[in-house]
Amino acid sequence: MNTSTATARALVSALLAAGVRDVVVSPGSRSAPLTYAVAEAAAAGLLDVRVRIDEREAGFLALGIAKGRRAAGTDRPVAVVTTSGSAVANLHPAVLEASYGCLPLLALTADRPARLRATGANQTIDDQSLVLSDVRERFDLTAGPDAAALAADVAATAVRLSMGEGFAGGRPPGPVQLNVQFDVPLVPDAADPDAWWGSKARLEREPVPLDSAFVRTVLPALAGEVAALGGDAFGLSAERLGGLLAEFRVPVLAEPSSPLLRSPHLVTDHTRVLDARGDLVERITDLIVLGKPTLSRQDQRLLSRPGLRVHRVQPDLDQVAGEEWQAALAQALPEVPAGRDAWTAAWLDAARTVQPDQHSAPPATRGGTPHADLDDDPAHLDDPAHLDDPAHLDGSAPLTGEAAAAAVAGAPGTVYIGSSNAVRYLDRVLAPGAPVEVFASRGLAGIDGLVSTAIGFAAGSGRPVRLLLGDVSLLHGIGGLLREAEEPLPPVQIFVLNDDGGAIFAGLEHGRPHLAAHFPRFFATAHGRTFAELARGYGWPYAVCRTTAEVGAAVATGEPGVYEIPIVPVLG
Known part of the structure; x- marks a missing residue:
């Protein structure tokens, strides 16, 4: 057995023994030894594996699975496999969210042998183990005859570090990078044994200390x-x-x-x-x-x-x-x-x-001009009293964000809420006893990767999920809609609030009157897009919901798809 195959198999076997069950793979040649090992373990029923072309979306899918596992009470690390070079850097947004969101993520990054560093070799970063900041720990495994034994030891340590030792001790869960150098040959030999893995084990969590x-x-x-x-x-x-x-x-x-x-x-x-x-x-x-x-x-x-x-x-x-x-x-x-x-x-x-008008929350834009009376919190959120406006019932006017959020969250289930305005709309309408459980990516509260994260959350938790996000968030993470050709639609309903731009900026300092000349292009960023063709191009059912009744009906079906909700445009 060649060294690269032995190293990859030892690493995957150790991950199995440490309780890892989920892996997301992005294709690549240098990472092939890991991919073959993961694929063989999956074929034996030992791993649940998903494949994503885009490493950025692969990272967020793995992050979502980890968060879903936590919600289901089966908290454990999820691994993501990439090839060398810029592929590793594409994991960075998900790694940052995992770090600040305290989620156990294992970045298994393939690399070329150290002798090729600083030589101009193809897809070779001089020190790839330093590319991902904010990891709990990083390991750079050298290629060589001792690599397999070292990989097994390091994998077990990486799982332990990713799970952390508790918030009270200052060691919460988080991401760990295992950078593994692979030399040629990168494929198993025909004579290699088929069943090479050891026994898999459950991940047993130790109690954490009390602060x-x-x-x-x-x-x-x-x-x-x-x-x-x-x-x-x-x-x-x-x-x-x-x-x-x-x-x-x-x-x-x-x-x-x-x-x-x-x-x-x-x-x-x-x-x-x-x-x-x-x-x-x-x-x-x-x-x-x-x-x-x-x-x-x-x-x-x-x-x-x-x-x-x-x-x-x-x-x-x-x-x-x-x-x-x-x-x-x-x-x-x-x-x-x-x-x-x-x-x-x-x-x-x-x-x-307390009356709504006591809270400084007028619409942020009127006739395309940022409103002058601004609070120092996003201020375009309409008052709860407007939820029953007749125009919301007959479609004669666009819904407000709050009315749409209330409709999406109006039935029992799980809502994954986007950042920016979506979570603020929901914040205004959720009442005691609301029938939903809400999850979010609030580690760094970015808008990236939300589609993949929600899909991963549904897989990890075993729950149907309603994702509520804005149009800019969906455009930013549209690649998350792409899945394997034979992969069924996940049990995820994507409700996109389309106000044609970045409305949140209008309620911040950027919406002040003396900045109005720059606001439309550089902050509102109107794009003029709807999502029908994008959804269908990625193989997702699509529907538009113009009233609260139509939103409620879509929620009631539970059918996966992209549901576009036109709301009051940011520029009027």
Whole structure:
């Protein structure tokens, strides 16, 4: 057996033994030893493998599978295989999202032997193991007679590092790169044995440590005039924290993809309340924070309020050993304070009674000119009162983004929400008891790779998914619609809000009147495209939904496809 084949087989066998079950492959010659090993293991039923032509989309597909596995309670690393050269760099956006979104991703990048570096050799980067920043660790495996044994050891270490050791210890899950040098020959020999793999194993997670601050400051804070702020928690559950907040009747301010969204004391459209009720904000003594709240500037102002005690809770609290959890509660859990019901009622009443016009949220554009009265948060979001506008029912006027988001999220199921405006529309309309569970890519909150991520999420979680995103996001990630010729449509409905451009910029500083000359071309970026031919060209069913009833009907079918929803255009 040649060295490259032996190295690839040892690496894949070690990944199987460490619990890896999912691999995404992008085709290439230098990566052929890995591809053959992966293909043989898949043929034996040991791996679930998908193939993508574009390495960027392959990376996001793998990322989505990892996030779906986490949602399904089977958290484990997902591997993506690329050839050498610029192919590796195309993984970078997904690697960054995995790093800041704390997802276990293994980048298996093939390379030429070190002797060819700095020689001008084809598709050879001088040090390819340094191309991907923000990985938890990187390994550069040299070609040679010891490569197979080294690959097996490194693969097991890479799996462990990608899973991390817990947020409390500062070692959360994340991406790891295994850069593997392969020398010719790159294909198995005809005489090589067919069954070369060892036994596969389950990935057993060890409990994570409990942050000492939880006993010292978080639990005592429940006795004060406390509120909770929930950001995206990287797809992790929050059963324990959610139970405590419910028991202590803590008012909860939550982004759409926060697991705290299901709180019985959720403050609906909380950014509006933060703007309008400074009296309540000033009374908060302690703020319990879960995850990564980055969606609104109102939340950032709250976090930076002088004198406020901010207590951050580790997102993996549910993975702390049961004995340690119970000991913490016995040691420091206070009594529910007198007056708590009145405190929480004040927040919930504010959510019901603050009028929409108290929140600076006019449409951002009128007649193609950015609106002058701008908040310093995206301000083009229409008021919830407009959801029942008759024009939304008969199609005589474009839907607002909020009306469309409410219709997409109006039935039970799983919504994967895009960045930019889509998540903000949803934030304004989700109410306590909403029938959906929401996930998002909020590590870096980019618009790239959302189609592939949602498709991967559906595969990893085993759930049908509704992806809600904007037109610019879909154009940016249109390659995610491409799949293998024999691959069936995934159980994903793609709802695209088409306002012909980047409306979010109109609600930021870029929409100010003195910048209006530059806004249409450089920020609104009207493209004049619809998605019928693009969808059909990639082999996806297509339909247009002009009313909330049509959106609801499409949701009810559950049929995969691209559903275009024309909404109020950014330039009027």
